[in-house]
Amino acid sequence: MKKTAQRLVRVVQLCLFIGILFAFAMFQGGFLSWFLFYSFTPILLYMLIIPFYPFKLWDVQRDSSANYVHAGSSVELEITIKRKTRFPLFYVMVEEFCPETLRFKDIGDKKYQYIADQSYYYENRQFRKILFPYFRKQFTVSFQLDHLPRGRHEFSTIKISTGDPFGIVSNEYHINTGSQMVVYPAVRxxxxxxxxxxxxxxxxxxxxxDDRLTNVVSGVREYIPGDRFSWIDWKTTARKNMVMTKEFEQEKDxxxxxxxxxxxxxxxxxxxxxxxxxxxxxxxxxxxxxxxxxxxxxxxxxxxxxxxxxxxxxxxxxxxxxxxxxxxxxxxxxxxxxxxxxxxxxxxxxxxxxxxxxxxxxxxxxxxxxxxxxxxxxxxxxxxxxxxxxxxxxxxxxxxxxxxxxxxxxxxxxxxxxxxxxx
Missing domain, CATH: 3.40.50.410 (von Willebrand factor, type A domain)
Structure with a gap:
């Protein structure tokens, strides 16, 4: 509500400024007065459009280099933006809201050296970049996510904002586009x-x-990757048409x-x-x-x-x-x-x-x-x-x-x- 009120105030101020320039040109007359009016009017009209720019018509997609990784790995997050018109935008700031589960950074086995000091591993990650698209209809922005912690990380909201070159007016929009990244525990x-x-x-x-007894055979079972070649029961394999290995007494118990x-x-x-x-x-x-x-x-x-x-x-x-x-x-x-x-x-x-x-x-x-x-x-x-x-x-x-x-x-x-x- 506060942002909407500020936006309306800016629009009213711009309209008043255009009215003042027009009144000045009408009463003052002359080349300089009308030159100022026609020179500033396109800029002011552009600034009036910015607060009402339709970001909701944009097609925003989020992709990652990998959706399943192990703890401590790095992933590149890429956001692709497509728009239908070539309306000029001086700048666009893209911000990915960091999930709470990504506040922790996993630096591998070295993270355990401060096991009693948990605050050492917390980091306020910010994924924010500024682009200058101008008339382009498609542009991308990428973020590098390092030291990923274990967990399921849900990305939900992307914030897009823009404004005029003078910083007088601005506009922002939150796009909900959900995606998930699963980080497995590290294997030591x-x-x-x-x-x-x-x-x-x-x-x-x-x-x-560590060692199996190979002199007490209790039965046969299907082959499991890692079984020795010498354990294969060739007669049963030929009869059942699938690779079968011997099951030993120690393995059974x-x-x-x-x-x-x-x-x-x-x-x-x-x-x-x-x-x-x-x-x-x-x-x-x-x-x-x-x-x-x-x-x-x-x-x-x-x-x-x-x-x-x-x-x-x-x-x-x-x-x-x-x-x-x-x-x-x-x-x-x-x-x-x-x-x-x-x-x-x-x-x-x-x-x-x-x-x-x-x-x-x-x-x-x-x-x-x-x-x-x-x-x-x-x-x-x-x-x-x-x-x-x-x-x-x-x-x-x-x-x-x-x-x-x-x-x-x-x-x-x-x-x-x-x-x-x-x-």
Whole structure:
């Protein structure tokens, strides 16, 4: 309303100025008076048109060099404007409104060196450029988006404004043109160390995930990329007309479940949640390439479970889900944790990734340890938050034969993350 009133005031002032020039030419007469009137009249008429210029007739399109990228990447955003007339415009300012989700900048693994100082990574991004189209009917403007953070980023509004060369009048218009960009969590290189496990109770331990036993064949299954050439069952392949590989006893029994808890993280360190999500995705990506049995269970405001088959065949959908995952204010739900774990096969290694540690969670994990599950906890936090109480709870878990690994700034800034589930 205020802008409309200012526009009307400017129009009235211009009309008065034209009237004054006309009156001066009529009463004064002579060449100079009429020269001034005819010289300024086209300029003043042009300035009168500017506030009513029909921007809504413009065709504005937004395109990006990529709609699906990983965190920390760069994308070029291009805005193309087409208009129907060649009405001269001295300048056009194009501004893309930055989504709130883009206030954070992701500088790669180095972002974790200031995990306790979140303000270091916030940036007031401004996407604004001035063009001088004059009589052109089509023109483009591009913006470079660097250090993209994880998430789904919704672009909705483009602001276009113009004015006269003297800055007396102006006009602006907001164009709603929606588009979305999905930024997946970054995938880190993982150095994997798992505790040894035996196939049968009382037998010698064998490494579950690095080497497979090739002397105990339990069946056949369809080929998964990453299987060895020597595992192919040629007779079954010829009979079924599809590539089939042997399934070994260890492969059948070995199972890893990732349990990601994202509850109650708004009050803590948001950067720790980013590390937890990147760690979960990196482990899945590595295990998926090896064809290992793996499941993912996410406990946030809503439960989400991904089976081993979904991880193999629907991996992009999992990336999409993790890209949009946000913390909530709910506390850890012990009942949901117990309900999730109880459906896993006995002997499953449950890797629990947490960013917040409390006594209720500790008691729940200890209770599950008694039900013949192998439990490992990866606690992502800042060194400043490693209080005596946290250290006491970690020691309590270790005394219950639960592996606990803490990952702080010095671990997260490394190029290769080390995940250990050994005592």
């Amino acid at each position: 290189e993982i150095k994997w160390q798992l505790r040894a496990n035996s196939l049968e109770e009382g037998s010698n331990p064998a490494n579950m995930y 070995a199972h890893l479940a990732i349990l990601l808890l994202v509850n109650n993280t708004k009050s803590d360190l948001p950067m720790s949640l980013e590390a937890a999500i990147e760690l979960s995705l990196s482990i899945m990506s590595m295990m998926r390439k090896k064809g290992q049995h793996l499941s993912l269970h996410i406990l946030s405001d809503q439960e989400k479970h991904f089976t081993s088959q979904q991880i193999q065949s629907q991996f992009p959908n999992i990336q999409n889900y993790l890209a949009a995952l946000r913390p909530d204010d709910q506390s850890h739900d012990t009942m949901r944790l117990q309900r999730t774990v109880q459906y896993l096969p006995k002997g499953t290694l449950v890797l629990t990734i947490i960013t917040n540690l409390d006594q209720e969670l500790v008691d729940s994990l200890i209770a599950k340890k008694k039900l013949d599950y192998q439990l490992a906890v990866c606690y992502i936090t800042s060194e400043k938050q490693m209080t005596l109480e946290n250290q006491r709870m970690i020691q309590q878990l270790r005394l219950s034969n639960i592996t606990v690994q803490t990952m702080t700034e010095k671990d997260l800034v490394k190029e290769k993350w080390e995940v250990s589930a050994t005592r």
